[in-house]
Amino acid sequence: MEIxxxxxxANQSSEVEPRTLLVYYLRDELGLTGTNVGCDxxxxxxxxxxxxxxxxxxxxxxxxxxxGQEVTTIEGLAPSADELHPMQQSFQDNHGLQCGYCxxxxxxxxxxxxxxxxxxxxxxxxxxLEGNLCRCTGYHNIxxxxxxxxxxxxx
Amino acid sequence: xxxxxxxYKKANSAEEAIALIAEHGDEAKLLAGGHSLIPMMKLRLAxxxxxxxxxxxxxxxxxxxxxxxxxxxxxxNHRSLETSDLLISECPVxxxxxxxVGDPQVRHRGTLGxxxxxxxxASDLPAVVLALGGSLVAQGPNxxxxxAVADFFTGYFESALSEDEMLTEVRIPKAPGxxxxxxxFNRRAQDWAIVGVAAVEVQGATQVSLxxxxxxxxxxxxxxxxxxxxxxxxxxxxxxxxxxxPPTDLNASPEYRSHLAxxxxxxxxxxxxxx
Ligand SMILES: Cc1cc2nc3c(=O)[nH]c(=O)nc-3n(C[C@H](O)[C@H](O)[C@H](O)COP(=O)(O)OP(=O)(O)OC[C@H]3O[C@@H](n4cnc5c(N)ncnc54)[C@H](O)[C@@H]3O)c2cc1C
Ligand code: FES
Ligand code: FES
Numbered sequence: 486m487e488i489x490x491x492x493x494x495a496n497q498s499s500e501v502e503p504r505t506l507l508v509y510y511l512r513d514e515l516g517l518t519g520t521n522v523g524c525d526x527x528x529x530x531x532x533x534x535x536x537x538x539x540x541x542x543x544x545x546x547x548x549x550x551x552x553g554q555e556v557t558t559i560e561g562l563a564p565s566a567d568e569l570h571p572m573q574q575s576f577q578d579n580h581g582l583q584c585g586y587c588x589x590x591x592x593x594x595x596x597x598x599x600x601x602x603x604x605x606x607x608x609x610x611x612x613x614l615e616g617n618l619c620r621c622t623g624y625h626n627i628x629x630x631x632x633x634x635x636x637x638x639x640x
Numbered sequence: 641x642x643x644x645x646x647x648y649k650k651a652n653s654a655e656e657a658i659a660l661i662a663e664h665g666d667e668a669k670l671l672a673g674g675h676s677l678i679p680m681m682k683l684r685l686a687x688x689x690x691x692x693x694x695x696x697x698x699x700x701x702x703x704x705x706x707x708x709x710x711x712x713x714x715x716x717n718h719r720s721l722e723t724s725d726l727l728i729s730e731c732p733v734x735x736x737x738x739x740x741v742g743d744p745q746v747r748h749r750g751t752l753g754x755x756x757x758x759x760x761x762a763s764d765l766p767a768v769v770l771a772l773g774g775s776l777v778a779q780g781p782n783x784x785x786x787x788a789v790a791d792f793f794t795g796y797f798e799s800a801l802s803e804d805e806m807l808t809e810v811r812i813p814k815a816p817g818x819x820x821x822x823x824x825f826n827r828r829a830q831d832w833a834i835v836g837v838a839a840v841e842v843q844g845a846t847q848v849s850l851x852x853x854x855x856x857x858x859x860x861x862x863x864x865x866x867x868x869x870x871x872x873x874x875x876x877x878x879x880x881x882x883x884x885x886p887p888t889d890l891n892a893s894p895e896y897r898s899h900l901a902x903x904x905x906x907x908x909x910x911x912x913x914x915x
Contacts, residue, residue, distance in 0.1 A: 486648060503648035503691070504681075525641050527679055528830070530745065539719075539748040545678050546749065549648050550671075550693065597744065615829035616743025 488552040492517070493561025501548045507541075508532045510548035511558055519559040519589050523618070530617030533590035533597075534558045540597035542616070559589035562596070572596050572634050579639070581630035583621035591617050595631045604635050643681035647690045654779050657694050657806050662781055664690040666803050671695070672715060672754035675746055700753075700808060703727060709774065712810045714753025718765075719744070721752060731812060733820035733840045737768040740822065743830040753807045756792070759799040759856065761887075762832040764824065766793060767857035769812065771838040771849035777809035784808070793856035815842050821912030823904040824851070827891065834891045835900040837880070839908040848908070853884040853901055863905055873909035880905035 836851030862879030
């Protein structure tokens with residue numbers, strides 16, 4: 486089936502099988518391999534992207550469901566090739582990643598969280614990221630990175 | 641995990657969706673948020689040959705004030721329930737329970753209609769809608785019918801909807817300023833409830849329902865009768881597991897679930913000041 490999706494601001498028209506999951510469309514068809522597959526069972530959030538600005542697990546959505554919608558992946562966040570998005574920068578500054586596997590999904594979920602709640606409490610950040618698992622960091626510095634990005638003092 | 645191959649059709653109206661379902665028979669399934677159906681298709685527990693996507697039927701995402709009740713379009717997603725000013729003031733228990741479903745990503749996609757039609761006894765929203773009462777509107781080839789919430793959940797993942805019907809609207813009573821509480825017991829963030837209890841006062845009566853204590857969401861009628869007869873929260877809660885047949889799974893035995901139902905019911909009644 487022919488779909489037309491705006492991905493990171495650019496219109497993409499593609500022929501996909503209806504059963505193609507959005508994450509595999511992004512990775513295999515469009516070559517946007519920043520979005521990871523962790524669990525493939527809707528649990529870990531590594532595949533989180535934005536659909537019309539809201540965080541979504543792209544392993545649990547069909548590419549055909551994104552027809553006519555706007556999708557943003559981790560590749561579409563940074564303003565330019567040599568400047569990080571403030572959330573990416575904050576993850577770097579606050580050591581919010583170790584192996585980095587969960588990071589694209591974490592960053593996308595965190596941006597969606599701050600869109601909905603620009604100045605969350607620590608508890609709200611922890612709850613807001615409950616759909617994203619990290620096997621390395623113990624979450625502490627991820628939470629710190631998100632709070633710092635929202636302009637709150639984390640020193 | 642990739643679903644088995646299927647044909648995909650988009651419906652722009654409820655009428656179109658119903659016509660497509662009629663055309664393709666029981667091989668076809670409606671697709672709303674896809675957050676129950678797609679995981680099942682990936683596991684090949686569901687193998688529909690046609691999916692009829694109703695997400696584009698956008699006049700079904702409303703949450704409207706209809707004087708004596710609130711009408712919610714079947715496609716309203718969990719996030720919109722959670723953040724609805726109307727629900728927060730007129731039926732806060734529903735907004736709160738919606739905020740306890742899964743995680744933010746799930747709440748951005750999953751719909752109230754999908755959750756009710758799926759009729760999972762472990763789900764949060766069916767149980768709270770059952771506690772509130774009210775009715776559901778189903779549209780089929782011969783028009784609309786209204787189904788009382790009390791008659792809707794008929795079995796394990798089964799509802800009163802027939803295969804050629806689509807759920808279009810959920811009508812719930814207003815319960816402003818009343819006491820309410822929801823207890824969801826689970827061991828991991830974002831999980832389904834091992835047991836859950838919703839308690840809400842509707843027009844002076846305390847209505848209590850149970851999550852994951854049988855093949856459907858259940859009203860705790862023993863608890864309700866005890867409260868109506870003047871029992872305290874702690875006394876009434878003793879009846880929470882009466883007449884239930886709780887499932888066994890990796891998380892809990894029936895005995896443990898019965899224990900949880902009693903404890904969580906007492907907590908819900910006490911914390912909500914419902915009695
Ligand atoms: C990781 C994860 C965690 C979750 N955690 C929870 C949780 O804690 N608590 C909870 O309650 N739920 C949970 N869910 C389920 C979630 O709430 C689902 O979104 C919801 O149960 C189904 O809604 P949907 O719109 O996604 O339906 P879909 O998956 O699109 O459809 C589900 C079923 O209902 C049918 N259907 C859909 N809409 C209609 C309609 N209007 N009329 C008739 N039939 C219809 C479909 O044909 C299908 O059979 C979770 C899901 C995931 C993926
Ligand atoms: S890969 Fe999608 S949630 Fe884990
Ligand atoms: S940094 Fe390794 S999984 Fe999160």
